[in-house]
Amino acid sequence: MNLHRLLPVVASMALTSAHAVAGPAPAPSLSIIQGKVSDEKVGKITLYAVVEGRKEEVANTLVDQQHAFAFAMPAPQEGFYYLSATGKRGHDTRVYVKPGDQLQITLNDYGYTLQAGSAENKALQKWDEQLNVIMKPAVTIDSTTYLSYFPKLEAFVPKVAGLKTVVNTPNKKFNDLLKYMMDIDVEHAAMLFLLTPRTAHPDHSQYPAFYKQIIQSKKYCDARLLQDGDGAAVIRLYSTFNMILDTDKERPKNTERLSKEAALFCNDSIKAVAITESLGNYKTFDALTEAFEPVKQYLVTDVQKQRYLAYEKTVRKFAAGEAAMNFSGEDLTGKKISLSDLKGKVVVVDVWATWCGPCKAELPYLSKLEEEMEGKNVTFLGCSVDEAKDKEKWMDFVKKQEMKGTQIFMSGWSDITKFYDINGIPRFMVFDQKGNIVNIDAPRPSTPELKALIEKLLAKG
Structure with a gap:
């Protein structure tokens, strides 16, 4: 994609009202996206193009006193673009742009209203309005669970074939693309909902048939x-x-x-x-x-x-052999424990949380490994990334499960997760007796490789 051809709106074109671009007609290849934001707290709008399946920022502009914005795009490459309002809830707004298009749009909470635009964008808006039934709860972290979401998904899936039949703009390329993306969008919403932390999660046996079709x-x-x-x-x-x-x-x-x-x-x-x-x-x-x-x-x-x-x-x-970060947390008694306090022993770190299913699945294997390593120069350090508000829940869980080793509370995604770029848990890490890195993405206790790694370190002394 030729990104240098996409330009942010220049000062002379910035909107001061919803009608500020009135005047001489723009060049045939110049596309303009203009509109308003319903949320007065939004101060900036960012425009993204698509580069190999990812959004790449190409321009941004401030919202004026009338909550208006505009972008001028000289001869843009035809395809999907995205508008993101800083501070706006919900997901980014997807539009379709080709040379010469003139779009007027209002960005609302969790959606948008197309005031004027191409046939492609009118068709896209109709689809997005329908999709919102399953996409909105998928991107919103609230009390919604599978008990209410699955019926919506099961009712929506059979409607998609019929919704495709009304996609009939003069642009065949767009029609084919949108019909293809409609199936992708539904799968995206379904998987996103299922893989987002909720207050209740279903067993595999409770999944609708659609999930198996994916x-x-x-x-x-x-x-x-x-x-x-x-x-x-x-x-x-x-x-x-x-x-x-x-x-x-x-x-x-x-x-x-x-x-x-x-x-x-x-x-x-x-x-x-x-x-x-x-x-x-x-x-x-x-x-x-x-x-x-x-x-x-x-x-x-x-x-x-x-x-x-x-x-x-x-x-x-x-790299192995480099000094480890000296992170710390509070144990069950409120005492501060640092990694440096454990120097002299091989340290196996488990970054986990009480809400993490895969973390809890490793606990029996971890307990067995701790028993096998009892009396040896190795210590196990559990680092909970539960949020501060859930500290009591963490304490109760540790006591109920009779978790061994040293357990510390990190109060959320703290310095250890940022330093080691931990975006998913559980994460196991191993440090040697000198406090140096051995492996910051170590095998899990459920595999024999972790025990072998520990024994190799102990053999070295």
Whole structure:
């Protein structure tokens, strides 16, 4: 995508009212997006283009005193664009732009109103209004649970085929793209809801049949998925959903994870995005390069290669032998415990939370490992990232489960998660007797590799 051709609105074109662009007709290839924001707290609007399934900022503008904004786009590349209002609730607003388009739009909470625009955007708005029935609760973290969401999803899915029949603008390219994206949007909403923390989660047996239909032996063969700004997010969600739904599959070793995720998809461009979306699972340079070697052939575009190289640079600081961050937290008595307090022993850290199902699934294996290591020069440090308001819940859980080792409370996603880029839990880390890094993305207790790693360190003394 030729991003330099997309320009933010210049000062001379900034709106001072909803009608400020009245005057000489714009050039035939100049597209203008203008509108208002209903929320008076919004001060800035950002415009995003789509680059290989991700949103890339191309312009931003301040909202004026009349809550109005505008963007001028000289000869834009036809396709989806997104408007994001800083401070606005809900997800970004998706629009369709081609050269010469004139859009007037009002951004509301959780949605938008098209005041004037192309046939494509009128069709897109009709679809988004329908989709909001299942998308709004998917992107909103509230008290909604599967008990109310699943009936909405089951009622909505059969309607999609009929909704496709009314997509009949003069633009066949757009019609085909939107009809394709309608199926993607529904899958996106369904997976997003299921993989977002809720107050109650269903068993696999309670999933509607639609969830089983999502899983395919070779997924997303059509590269048009990458024309959507949420395309990469959909790919990432599918990888996670596939692993969770198929309980018969063994969890892949970290060295095999990139290969396994690439194999889920049948389109090489989508494989490349899946790979770059999973790079965050590797916290050491050695682990990253080992896992990347079998799949590096899929990264062929400059964008893909740059994403890999940018991430590679970030993991070099977590090499084995480097000094560990001296994080700390409070134990059950309120005493402050730091990693440095445990120097002289091999330290196995478990970053977890009481609300994390996979974390709790590791506890029996962790308990067994602690028993096997009893009397040896190793200590286990549990670091809870439960929010401060849930400290009592954490204390009760630790006591009820009779958790061993040293347990400390980190009061949410604290410095340890930021320093080691922990975006998902459980995360196990191992530090040697000198307080240096051994592995900040260690195997889980449910695999024999963690015990072997500890025994190797103990043997070295």
